[in-house]
Amino acid sequence: MKVAVVGAGPGGALLAWHLAHDGAAVTVFDASHPREKPCGGGVTARALDLLPPAPPDDPLPVRLVETCRFESGMGHGVDVPLTRPVAVAARRELDGWILRRAVAAGAQHVCERVTEVDAAGRIRTGAAVARVFDVVVGADGAGSLVRRTLTGPTPKERLMMAAGWFARGTAPMAVRFVTDLSGYLWLFPRPDHVGVGICAPLAAVPTRRMLDRLEREVAVSFPALLDDEAPRYAHTIPSPSADPRSILEVAGARWALVGDAAAFADPITGEGIFFALRSATVLAQTLRESGSPAGYPARALEDFGRELNKAAALRDRFYSPGLARRMIAYAGRSRAIRGVLADLVLGEQGYLSLKRRLLRTGPRFLLETAASSLFSAA
Ligand SMILES: Cc1cc2nc3c(=O)[nH]c(=O)nc-3n(C[C@H](O)[C@H](O)[C@H](O)COP(=O)(O)OP(=O)(O)OC[C@H]3O[C@@H](n4cnc5c(N)ncnc54)[C@H](O)[C@@H]3O)c2cc1C
Structure with a gap:
């Protein structure tokens, strides 16, 4: 089976690793590496469980955190020991690490951006003539070209906006509710810096005001992390609605979507890395067993989709x-x-x-x- 994977974030790279192991001819298209992705980089233990084994000479590039401080935003705070540690990673390092595992397993990484795709498995990049694959997988993130072309963009009401910066220094892991924006702000300590961010539904407030709010709260509570020189970023996080059809729309006869392209992040916490890895794993199982993505949406719904529908509700x-x-x-x-x-x-x-x-x-x-x-x- 010839499979094209568009995008080498966690979802695309893990899918390529699985399929290469299964003996498929896998080509992963992504021109962006090495690169940072705007992200907290928090990787839960259930997500770590889905990663390939780490070779002794290339350990997983993460920092493990065992306690998180939760604040109500109205004066209450509590330090909560985590039953399983959370790993925090710079996405440049984590995504590069998973892609190395895929290439070592036999996947081909083509360093080109996909510019056109169709439902018959045809892919075009800026640099090459069209190539035809048995299956095309959109793992190309929140703004997915594959999704926009084959099923339509994620509706605005299913998008969260997240904004922040990477600050020099260190800090304990912390989450503070920002209930007037229906969201939260976070400090996630990475191996050599701290991810500082805020997220809320896209419709709640303009992004500039979200960033202003984050800067104000950080200036008061964590002034060492304000880091005026760090560039500010903003990026969307797509989620399903409460309707199971928002899960079932993610595949056709010769194409499928995983991760953010499928809009599979948790609408309450914004956790997306686990769902990118989990959807890649479920799609790989489906392709392994049937050679077709047709059964993948129903499987995804049963595996994790109903939880996401409930979270949206x-x-x-x-x-x-x-x-x-x-x-x-x-x-x-x-x-x-x-x-x-x-x-x-x-x-x-x-x-x-x-x-x-x-x-x-x-x-x-x-x-x-x-x-x-x-x-x-x-
Ligand atoms: C600010 C912010 C903070 C977040 N914090 C967390 C967190 O702490 N923990 C967590 O679990 N989740 C978090 N998320 C969500 C998480 O970042 C995403 O859910 C996750 O990255 C999805 O992985 P993915 O593989 O589906 O897509 P992505 O990681 O977005 O990867 C997509 C890849 O596709 C490539 N690509 C795009 N278009 C094309 C094209 N046309 N051709 C070829 N390649 C293409 C991109 O360059 C990229 O490499 C956060 C999101 C944001 C915005």
Whole structure:
């Protein structure tokens, strides 16, 4: 089978690694490496579990973090030990590392940008005549050319905007709710600098005002990280809606989408690296077993899609001011609620079973807080 993978971010590079292992003739197109991608670079343990094994002479380039500080943005804060450490990486290093694994497994990396694609497997780059593949995979990120051409762009209401900078220095890992924007700001310590950022629904506020807000909060709470010289960035994060059809639209007879191109990030946390890796793994399994991407959307829906649909349904209520404040205040007093918070951020606690866990571990929290309304109509 001849497969073209457009884009060598985590999703495309991992897919190429799997397919090359399976003996497929895989060509990965991406002209951008080496490059940084605007990203917090937080890689949860469940995402690490999906990566290829690290060879002894090329270890995974990450920093492991074992505690995260959560702040309500209204005065409450709590340090939460993470049940499994989060790895934080510079994307230049992480994505390059996965691509090296794919090439070592036999994938061909073509350092060219794809300029045209069609549903019959034809690919054109600026530098070459059209080539035809059995299957074309769009792993080309939030602005995906493959997606725009074959099924249409991700609707605006399913986009989050994230903005920030990379600051010199170091800091503990921290997440602060910014409930008036329905989002949060973060500090993620990387091996040799700190990712500082903020995210919110694209429709909530203009990007410049998001950055102003981030700079104001950092100037007050973490002045050493303001780093006026660091260039500011802004980039979208695409997610599914609450409707399963937003998962089922990601493949045709000879094409498929993974990761951000498929709009598979978590609409509450913005976690996208795990879903890029997971969707690549599910697509690789489907191609291995049937030689066609046709069964991939239904498999993705069952594997992780329903969780994302549920997250989209809960999103607005999750960021209601009362819930964030009480959740952090409760977490300060209750180890069980601290555990729920950590597991939510790590993706170890699903949204579909969240109510059941809260009923079991924190019935008073559920009763006394807006968490009860979180589930009322969902
Ligand atoms: C500011 C910000 C912070 C984030 N923080 C986190 C975080 O801490 N943890 C987390 O899990 N997720 C985070 N995310 C989400 C995460 O960055 C994405 O979900 C993830 O990168 C998706 O991986 P991907 O492989 O699908 O696409 P990408 O990583 O976007 O890779 C796509 C690749 O395709 C290439 N490409 C694009 N067009 C073409 C073309 N026409 N031809 C060839 N190649 C092309 C690009 O150059 C790129 O290399 C964040 C996102 C943003 C914007």
